[in-house]
Amino acid sequence: MSDVLDxxxxxxxxxxxxxxxxxxxxxxxxxxxxxxxxxxxxLVYLIKVYxxxxxNITLNDDLRAPKSTAPDPVVPAVRVMISKSAIVVDxxxxxxxxxxxxxxxxPANQYxxxxxxxxxxxxxxxxxxxxxxxxxxxxILMVVADEDTPYGLLTGVLSVAGRxxxxxxxxxxxxx
Amino acid sequence: MAGGxxxxxxxxxxxxLDIMINLVMFLLAVTANxxxxxxxxxxxxxxxxGGPSDQSDVDKKGYLTVAVSPRAISVLTSxxxxxxELLRGPNGLPYGExxxxxxxxxxxxxxxxxxxxxxxxxxxxxxxxxYKEVVATMDAARKDAKGDLFPGIQLALGAQ
Numbered sequence: 001m002s003d004v005l006d007x008x009x010x011x012x013x014x015x016x017x018x019x020x021x022x023x024x025x026x027x028x029x030x031x032x033x034x035x036x037x038x039x040x041x042x043l044v045y046l047i048k049v050y051x052x053x054x055x056n057i058t059l060n061d062d063l064r065a066p067k068s069t070a071p072d073p074v075v076p077a078v079r080v081m082i083s084k085s086a087i088v089v090d091x092x093x094x095x096x097x098x099x100x101x102x103x104x105x106x107p108a109n110q111y112x113x114x115x116x117x118x119x120x121x122x123x124x125x126x127x128x129x130x131x132x133x134x135x136x137x138x139x140i141l142m143v144v145a146d147e148d149t150p151y152g153l154l155t156g157v158l159s160v161a162g163r164x165x166x167x168x169x170x171x172x173x174x175x176x
Numbered sequence: 177m178a179g180g181x182x183x184x185x186x187x188x189x190x191x192x193l194d195i196m197i198n199l200v201m202f203l204l205a206v207t208a209n210x211x212x213x214x215x216x217x218x219x220x221x222x223x224x225x226g227g228p229s230d231q232s233d234v235d236k237k238g239y240l241t242v243a244v245s246p247r248a249i250s251v252l253t254s255x256x257x258x259x260x261e262l263l264r265g266p267n268g269l270p271y272g273e274x275x276x277x278x279x280x281x282x283x284x285x286x287x288x289x290x291x292x293x294x295x296x297x298x299x300x301x302x303x304x305x306x307y308k309e310v311v312a313t314m315d316a317a318r319k320d321a322k323g324d325l326f327p328g329i330q331l332a333l334g335a336q
Contacts, residue, residue, distance in 0.1 A: 032189050039196040046203035059211055066308035069315045070216035100304075142215070145307050151244075152303030154310075155333045168217070169331075173311055175212035 057081075057144055057172070066147035068173035075170065077140040078121050080114075080157060082149050087157065089117040100150045111160045118164035139167035216314055219296055219330040238285055239294040240278065241332070244301040244313050249274050253281065255291070269309060271316035278317055278325050297326035 059065060063083035081088040087095040087102075094117045095110075096103040104110040125137045141161050145154055158169055238255040249262045249269055260277060262270045278297075285293040297317050301310050310331075317326045 032193065036189065036193070036196075039193065039200060042200050043196060043203070046200065046207055049207050050203060057213065065213070066311040068214065068216055068311050069318065070214045070311075072215040072217060074213045074215050147306065147308035147311075149307040150303060151301040151305040151307060151310055154307055155303075155331065158331065159333050170215040170217050171311065173214055173216055175214045176315075 059174070063144065063146050065144055065172055065174045067176040069176050070171075070173050072170070074172060075140065075142070077138070077142040077170065078118075078125070078166070079142045079144060080118075080161065082143070082145040082153065082157060084146050084148065087114055089114065089121060092117065097153070100148070100153060102153070111156060114157065115160050115164060118161055118166065122165055137165075139165060141166040141169050142172055143169055144172040216311065216329070218314075219328055237292045237294045239296070239298060240281060240326070241298040241300060242274070242278075242313060242317060244269070244299065244305050244309055246302060246305060249313065251277055251281070255285070257281075269312070271312055274313065274316045275320045275325070279320050279322065282325060295326060296328035296330045298330045298332050300332040 057063075057065075062085055063081060079090055083097070085097055086093045087097060094113045102110045106112070122137060128134065129136050141158075143154070143157070161169070238253060240254070241252040243250040243252065247264055249271075250259055251262070251274070252259045262273050262277065264270070282293055284290065299310065299313060299317070301313075314329045317329065319325050319327070
């Protein structure tokens with residue numbers, strides 16, 4: 001705006017001085033080195049925080065673990081998630097849930113898909129351990145259940161897991 | 177050097193900064209949603225059909241069973257003390273009272289000359305009881321201000 005006014009008055013020298021001054025300011029520029037340092041430190045910190053969470057579980061309205069004073073840290077293991085809408089074994093949905101009950105056409109064998117998925121997971125882990133000469137399947141099951149899950153559904157899942165040779169159950173909760 | 181306003185012979189940091197800022201924004205958004213998780217180990221559930229699952233140990237040490245229902249928390253003993261029922265109040269189930277009662281039972285049973293109590297507490301709940309109430313019961317039974325109460329929790333399953 002001031003340039004326009006200057007042009008209108010015909011003061012070319014003033015315009016030149018002003019533009020030169022602005023150019024010098026731009027040449028001095030922002031010192032990016034300090035900003036780079038801050039950003040790099042922040043990035044490393046955030047990556048470390050992200051990597052340190054042993055199980056990245058996204059909690060939302062569909063799956064909100066109850067709060068508890070349980071002291072044990074999370075141990076990575078085969079994971080069964082019981083949300084308001086599904087039962088998921090290692091990120092693969094196996095059963096659908098509605099109003100706390102399993103949606104199935106065969107109520108007598110309503111846990112059959114879960115049983116199959118858990119047994120397959122155990123077989124896979126045993127096969128991997130055999131091929132890699134690693135530690136054998138430890139039988140630990142990590143259960144992440146929504147806080148409103150009915151106890152009957154939870155124990156139904158644990159019962160099926162027991163038949164699939166899981167011998168140690170760990171209930172995942174939010175730290176209070 | 178193309179674009180970015182870098183000086184002659186200098187590294188053009190602007191695209192790099194763009195990437196860094198995007199990465200930081202992404203990680204901040206992700207880490208904001210990470211909640212601290214913990215685990216509550218439970219002992220292997222047993223199929224109960226009215227009787228205790230481990231008969232051999234019952235004769236030596238007593239054990240407690242906590243039954244959670246929408247109406248109340250009941251505490252039952254294996255050694256003949258009458259069951260106690262803690263009714264739900266306006267603020268929900270009385271977990272504080274449960275802790276006090278369990279401490280009372282534990283102190284009585286572990287007094288000199290008494291047979292003692294098993295460290296594991298059996299928890300059973302009504303099929304409709306929300307999981308969060310079972311977890312809160314486990315928390316109430318785990319420890320109090322004096323120390324550990326029942327660090328081991330055994331979830332009881334109904335026979336299926």
